[in-house]
Amino acid sequence: MTLRVVIADDHGIVREGLGALLSAHGGYELVGTASTGSEAVRAAVTLRPDVLVMDIQMPDLTGVEATREISRVAPDVAVLMLTMFDDDESVFAAMRAGAQGYVLKGAAPDNVIRAIAAVAAGEAIFGPGVARRALNYLSGRTPDQRTFPELTPREREVLNLIAAGLGNAAIAVRLGLAPATVSNHISSIFGKLQVASRAEAIIRARSAGLGQ
Numbered sequence: 001m002t003l004r005v006v007i008a009d010d011h012g013i014v015r016e017g018l019g020a021l022l023s024a025h026g027g028y029e030l031v032g033t034a035s036t037g038s039e040a041v042r043a044a045v046t047l048r049p050d051v052l053v054m055d056i057q058m059p060d061l062t063g064v065e066a067t068r069e070i071s072r073v074a075p076d077v078a079v080l081m082l083t084m085f086d087d088d089e090s091v092f093a094a095m096r097a098g099a100q101g102y103v104l105k106g107a108a109p110d111n112v113i114r115a116i117a118a119v120a121a122g123e124a125i126f127g128p129g130v131a132r133r134a135l136n137y138l139s140g141r142t143p144d145q146r147t148f149p150e151l152t153p154r155e156r157e158v159l160n161l162i163a164a165g166l167g168n169a170a171i172a173v174r175l176g177l178a179p180a181t182v183s184n185h186i187s188s189i190f191g192k193l194q195v196a197s198r199a200e201a202i203i204r205a206r207s208a209g210l211g212q
Contacts, residue, residue: 003120006032006049008040008066009082010058014105018053018082021109028116037061044074050120054099056083056090057173064090064097064176071098078119082112089161089174097176101125147208150192156210158185163202163211 005028007018015033022028032047034040037058044052052070056063067079080101081094091102100119103112104127111127118125148156154175161171168186172179186198195201205211 002027002029003051003116004029004031004047004049005116006030006034006040006043006047006052008034008037008043008052008058008063009055010035011055014055018112021112025113028113035059037063037066040066041069041073044070044077048074049077051078051080051116053080053082053116056081056085056094062173062176064093067094067099068097068176078122080115080119080125082107082115085174087174089157093174093176103127147210148193148205151189155185155189155192158182159189159201159205160210162186162189162198163205165202165211 005022007015007030009015009018012035015035019030019033022030031049032043034043038060040052040054040058040063041061043049054063054067058066061069063081063083067081070077070079078101079099080103081099082103082105083090084105086104094102100122101115101124103115103125107115107127115125115127148159151159157175158171161174166174168179168182171177172182175182190196190201193201193204195204202211
């Protein structure tokens with residue numbers, strides 16, 4: 001059986017490199033590429049590949065937004081994230097959006113091939129570093145959910161990234177949100193915590209163990 005694959009990445013050299021990797025292994029066929037999130041969704045719908053390999057940082061729609069849409073309009077297409085982002089928020093935002101696997105771009109070529117085969121078979125697959133993050137998350141080794149109980153889970157995620165030093169644009173990419181949505185969350189956080197500045201919010205958050 002030949003696995004049909006679409007590669008979605010905004011860098012041509014990455015698309016070409018992955019295409020060459022697939023052609024060097026029997027049983028894989030590159031049926032299309034995409035350079036934006038919207039193109040990735042369109043390719044999933046029109047080409048119906050077995051696996052769509054997706055980067056997180058994409059123009060138009062982020063990889064997370066595109067994955068969420070693909071899960072809705074082409075749920076039979078397995079999405080494998082192949083990206084440079086290895087932070088908790090990127091990993092779990094991708095999983096929540098419907099990605100079945102998450103591998104870092106520094107992974108060995110054979111590991112990428114195995115990951116494509118695994119998600120095509122319906123398995124969940126994580127690179128080694130990502131797997132450790134997932135295990136830590138599932139074992140509860142994350143910031144206490146009772147911290148700042150007045151905040152929603154999403155607002156707590158945003159506050160955690162603020163405390164980690166990320167700007168609004170970076171937070172939007174990590175969580176797969178529109179920048180305006182991030183700004184709205186931050187305004188709500190400031191109001192609920194009764195802080196007047198980002199610096200004050202960071203101090204409050206870090207003192208509670210966020211942003212580590």
